[in-house]
Each structure stands twice: as structure tokens, then as C-alpha cells.
Amino acid sequence: MSEHHEKMTKTTPMQVVFASLGGLIPPLIAIFLIVQLVLSIQHSHVDKDADEALVKTVAERIKPVGEVKVVDANAPKVEKSGEEVFNAVCTACHTSGALNAPKLNNKGDWAKRIGQGYDTLVKNAINGIRGMPARGGAADLSDLEVQRAVVYMANSSGAKFTAPQ
Numbered sequence: 001m002s003e004h005h006e007k008m009t010k011t012t013p014m015q016v017v018f019a020s021l022g023g024l025i026p027p028l029i030a031i032f033l034i035v036q037l038v039l040s041i042q043h044s045h046v047d048k049d050a051d052e053a054l055v056k057t058v059a060e061r062i063k064p065v066g067e068v069k070v071v072d073a074n075a076p077k078v079e080k081s082g083e084e085v086f087n088a089v090c091t092a093c094h095t096s097g098a099l100n101a102p103k104l105n106n107k108g109d110w111a112k113r114i115g116q117g118y119d120t121l122v123k124n125a126i127n128g129i130r131g132m133p134a135r136g137g138a139a140d141l142s143d144l145e146v147q148r149a150v151v152y153m154a155n156s157s158g159a160k161f162t163a164p165q
């Protein structure tokens, strides 16, 4: 054996330390990577939960707006226009002339009735008269809404009433 070869094979304490460290490093790296992997998986789950929580929070923040709108539609009653009331209620009889109801856009049907005057028409529409049910059968209509519907119908057939505000 040459002197050179002897030098190469002789193990110094330093080499033992390095060799030991060298043997430790790969498993340490592996463990480090596994921990990283687990952490990243957990993190992505946390992110997903956080996203869901965010969506919920946003949904809850948006919700009251929708509720306020619903309350607006119901509680502080928004008075419908004459045309809206007509299309919702009165049209059932006053478009076809069912039960001999005076028809929309029919001057002949309305001329004599308009002659009674606005107040009488409104009173009869609110209280009902013969085949005409009180408030057209829609008890939830306000006086104002019935008045507007009367004006809408009568004005379609020759009257020139002013719709109450």
C-alpha cells in the first residue's frame, strides 16, 4: 500500500464527526420536509375554513340588508299605485266585466257611474255595492290604494280625477 492510499483510508476523528453528521442530515431533511408537508396541508385546511368563515361573515353582513328590504315591503306598508292595485285585484272582474262589473277603458260602462261623483265611487268601492265586494275582496288594501285604483279605472273611461298621493 502506498503512503497516499494509507492517508486516504485513515479515519480521523473529524471524519467520524462529519460522517455522523452526513448520516444524520438526510433523515433530518426528510423529517423537516414531512413536517413542512403536514404544516402546509394543515395550513391549506385552515385557509379553507377561513374562507368558509369569511363567506359566512359576508353572507351575514349582507343578510340584514335583505331583511330590511323584506321589512320595508311588509311593515311600513308601501302604498301601491292605482295601476298596481288594479292589476293585482280589480282586474279579476273589471277587465272581463264579470258579474257586470264596469270594464276598464269602457266609457259606456262608466259614464253614469262617474256621474255619481268621485266620493260615491270611492265609498262604494271601499264598502262594496251589489256584486262589487268591499275593496274588491282584498281587505288588506288601504283606503288610499282603493282610491287610486278607482281613479285609475274611472280615468281610463272618461273621468279626470286626480289620484290621491
Ligand code: HEC
Binding pocket: 085, 086, 089, 090, 091, 092, 093, 094, 098, 099, 100, 101, 102, 113, 116, 120, 121, 122, 124, 125, 129, 130, 131, 132, 133, 135, 136, 137, 138, 141, 146, 149, 150
Ligand atoms: C269580484 C269581482 C270584482 C272585483 C274583484 C272588483 N270589483 Fe268593482 N265592481 C264589481 C261589480 C260587479 C260592480 C258593479 C256593481 C253594481 O253596480 O252592481 C263593480 C263596481 C265597481 C265600481 C263602481 C261603483 C259604483 O258606485 O258604481 C267601482 C268604483 C269599483 N267597482 C271599483 C273596484 C276596485 C277599485 C276594485 C279593486 C280594488 C274592484 N272594483 C274589484 C266587481 C268587482
